[in-house]
Amino acid sequence: MNPSPFITLPKRDQALDELIGRQLSRKGWVLTFPPELEERFNAHIHASRHRQIVRTALVGIAFLFAFVIVDLVYRPDLIVELSIIRAGVIGVLVAALSLVIAQRHDTRLPGLMSILGISVASLGAGLMLVTVGNPIVRYEPYTFILVAVIANIALPLRPPQALLASGINFAIAVYFILPLPTLTSDEKTSPLIFLLATTTLTLLANLRIETIERKIFLLYLREKLRGEALLSEYRSLDHISNTDALTDLANRRLFDECLRQSWETARFSGEPLTLLMIDIDHFKGYNDTYGHPAGDECLKQVAAALKASTRAESDLPARFGGEEFALVLPNCEENGGLRMAGRIHEAIARIDIPHATSPLKRLSVSIGVATERPSRTHHEPRSLLIRADRALYAAKQAGRNLTSLDNPGEEDRQPSAAKSGSDTAEQKAS
Secondary structure, three states: OOOEOOEOOOHHHHHHHHHHHHHHOOOOOOOOOOHHHHHHHHHHHHHHHHHHHHHHHHHHHHHHHHHHHHHHHHOHHHHHHHHHHHHHHHHHHHHHHHHHHHOOOOOOHHHHHHHHHHHHHHHHHHHHHOOOOOOOOOOHHHHHHHHHHHHHHHOOOOHHHHHHHHHHHHHHHHHHHOOOOOOOHHHHHHHHHHHHHHHHHHHHHHHHHHHHHHHHHHHHHHHHHHHHHHHHHHHHHHHHHHEOOOOOOEOHHHHHHHHHHHHHHHHHHOOOEEEEEEEEOOHHHHHHHHOHHHHHHHHHHHHHHHHHHOOOOOOEEEEEEOOEEEEEEEOOOHHHHHHHHHHHHHHHHHHOOEOOOOOOOEOOEEEEEEEEOHHHOOOOHHHHHHHHHHHHHHHHHOOOOEEEEEOOOOOOOOOEEEEOOOHHHHHHHO
């Protein structure tokens, strides 16, 4: 089922899109994925969870340092013992955090190190609780509630990981609180009840957050698939709109745009710009003799030869219209244009297409070459096109199968005509 009558997904994505639709239609708090989706989800969410775990760990370490102020105010007599405990907890957290940062691409390590950090923080809270002479011992058990909130909300732990961390925290709390002789029965049960309630609620919140994250991921993945399909269709349409259907060369529309852009680039850089106009000799006679299907095949072969002769990706061969072609050569001097024309003559000679009505008895082309430096003139790109077309006309008037160069500044003079750059072509033309 396609997502839209205007968007067609590739076959490889249609099954995934249907799977996403089924997952989004599921109800309930718990949303699990099949293996292929689970792998994508883990890869997608890893970077953001990694950053959140690092930030939460840094804030937690800062809070541990800040609680030294509480020690100085309320229990200065225990500052040494409590500082040793805090130093141990901070040391483990820093080591775990360093490992997570160093192994940033490990998808399982952040969760494991978070569970370790929660366990060590909970153990530290328990050791502070049983420190002899603690004047705020009756309030210390509520620290475990803070640890539960960090485990289930502040840290982006997966529900199974959060459940394990919360279970360890609760077990440590029970282990240290219940045997403590300095607390009454109510002072023991009250924080444990609050801890159990907080743990349960925050675990449910963690599960809900996970489900929302998974649904957001599904929506993101669906839109990504559709966006890629839309981009592919756009590129296909763009190729169609800029490409000649018969020869697969650039069409007149793309040629005009490329000539304009190349002109502006050359005007800015000061580089020369060369244009070749290429026309198949006696093509009407070829069509009349061999038929239009053969004429189409001839155009294809000439286009392929032209494309094979280009020197770089910056060169643009195009079908100008009918049997006429054009070649834009950025950063190319006159001599380079003449050499390119020679290569084209050689390429046409190699394909050796018979042409009974031509004086040569084989297919040939005439080429007009013109070069300008746009930075030195106030002309527009059309002036280069006019000059190249004038040179092409001169080549045909001089006998065809020739290259003619139009010299700038000599508008009133006939362009100079020259034989093609290949010895073979010259010999056959003579």
